[in-house]
Amino acid sequence: MSEQTNQPENAAAFSLGEDAHRKEELGSCMLCGRRGWLAAWVGWAAAFAAYLTPILAALRAFLAPGAKGSAQAGDFRRVATLDMVPENGTPITVPILAERVDAWNRYPSQPIGGIFLRRTEEGKLLALNVRCPHLGCTVIYDSAKRELLCPCHNARFNLDGERLEVNSQSPRDLDPLEVEVRNGGEIWIRFQHFRLGVAERVPE
Ligand code: FES
Numbered sequence: 525m526s527e528q529t530n531q532p533e534n535a536a537a538f539s540l541g542e543d544a545h546r547k548e549e550l551g552s553c554m555l556c557g558r559r560g561w562l563a564a565w566v567g568w569a570a571a572f573a574a575y576l577t578p579i580l581a582a583l584r585a586f587l588a589p590g591a592k593g594s595a596q597a598g599d600f601r602r603v604a605t606l607d608m609v610p611e612n613g614t615p616i617t618v619p620i621l622a623e624r625v626d627a628w629n630r631y632p633s634q635p636i637g638g639i640f641l642r643r644t645e646e647g648k649l650l651a652l653n654v655r656c657p658h659l660g661c662t663v664i665y666d667s668a669k670r671e672l673l674c675p676c677h678n679a680r681f682n683l684d685g686e687r688l689e690v691n692s693q694s695p696r697d698l699d700p701l702e703v704e705v706r707n708g709g710e711i712w713i714r715f716q717h718f719r720l721g722v723a724e725r726v727p728e
Pocket residue numbers: 656657658659660661674675676677678679693694
């Protein structure tokens with residue numbers, strides 16, 4: 525009788541002792557149990573990502589050295605035809621589109637800038653980059669004043685791109701671009717950006 529009642533008590537005591545021992549073991553083992561494994565995996569993943577990021581960046585630069593978020597500039601491109609440019613000297617604004625390429629994709633017809641295109645008093649074609657030389661805002665045509673105006677800091681230019689204020693925020697006049705007429709009426713320009721914030725005209 526006593527054996528029948530004692531045996532389960534002893535078994536329970538043994539079982540409790542074993543559990544406590546196991547818990548002690550688990551507590552000292554970082555990788556034991558689901559939480560331990562999860563913490564370990566998160567740590568390994570973070571370390572792997574930190575290690576891999578600069579390698580991927582270098583690989584990307586190697587595969588697409590020209591991919592900087594903007595298309596290549598500096599080539600002649602057809603932008604308009606002669607009949608699109610008013611005879612009275614009023615400028616038209618023409619967006620410049622180009623294919624943009626990064627390491628993985630090609631994006632056709634992405635905007636990379638714009639130009640003012642007009643006929644001068646001498647009847648020549650004049651192309652100006654619409655990007656303000658100060659900080660790069662887009663200059664607009666103020667038709668009421670027949671001026672070119674930068675809305676960011678109010679730099680003003682005449683229709684030839686020359687600064688109108690002595691203390692203009694812009695360090696230089698608007699940037700003129702090379703123009704050619706080809707094939708009897710196509711207007712081609714060499715589109716280019718120049719360094720911002722400096723008086724000299726330095727191609728980017
Ligand atoms: S960005 Fe044009 S005046 Fe400042």
